[in-house]
Amino acid sequence: MSGDSGKTVVIAVDGPAAAGKTTTCLALADTFDLRYLESGRTYRIVAYEAIRRGVPVDDRSAVVGLCDRLIDESRTGNLFTSSRYRPQELRSNPVDLAVSAVARIGELRGRVTELIHQWARVQARCVVEGRDIGTVVFPTAPAKFYLTAKPEIRAERRVRQEGHGSYEEVLKDVIRRDQADMSRPVAPLVPAEDAVEIDTTELSVAQVVGRMVSVCRDRGVANP
Incomplete structure (x- = not known):
């Protein structure tokens, strides 16, 4: 099944933690009137x-099996829209450590990919961020981006964003997560061949968003 067939318009944004994906995706969503999904x-x-x-x-x-039960427990069949979970719960240290192991499970990733496809078909116009969106989930998306930055800079950003943990601890976790994501046998974190790669280390948010907006327009993404 092609996740971006028909009239569905998807912008795919991949990259490691704290590279700027969420901030730029929200800006693209506002610019092109898109729904956003993490x-x-x-x-x-x-x-x-x-x-x-x-x-x-x-x-x-x-x-x-747990994932299947959670899907069954969700009346919409889609966990993305669940309001049962607070951000601080999902961003806790135990979850940070466990999520890499969960994401390595191929059967689970297949289920999550189908949930994303279902969500995107309903939204029709969306921007989706992740680690395999342009390579696996929406391989023919018209606009793909891979954002990155030096680990030290990303650790500084994460400390500012979340307000807990020492810089040294966060940096170790950023490097650990990078290694886990890039080395997993199923859907590893790599740039799509046709993705526009942007190193955000020394760029402002406005500079990154400006470049992404320009690329999107060049590739046929327009306001409805």
Whole structure:
């Protein structure tokens, strides 16, 4: 199945943690009147529930079964729109440590990809951020971006954003997550071949967004 067929318009934004994905995606959503989705939210929900329910995150079948139960428990069949989870719960240190193990499970990623496709078909025009959106989830998206920045800069941003943890601890976690995401056998974090790569280390938000908007327009993304 092609996730971006028909009239669905998708902008795909990938990259490691704290590279600027959320900020720029929200700006693109505002510029082009798009719905926004953070794909990693579902992986975090599954990791959070695994911890809460005592499901070992290294037990692949148990985690997949948990995901299926969570989908069944969601009346809409889509965990992305659930309001049951607070951001501070999903961004806690235990979830940060568990989510990489959860995201390595191929069967689970397949289920999350289908949820994203379902959501996108309903929205029709959207911008989706993640780590495999342009490579796996929407491989023919008209506009793809890969944002990155030096780990030290990303750690500084994460400390400012979340307001907890020392810089040294956050930097170690950023590097650990990068290694886990880039080395996993299923849908590793890599730029799509046709993605526009932007290093945000020394760029302002306005500079990054300006370049992304220009690329989107060049590739046929317009206001409705």
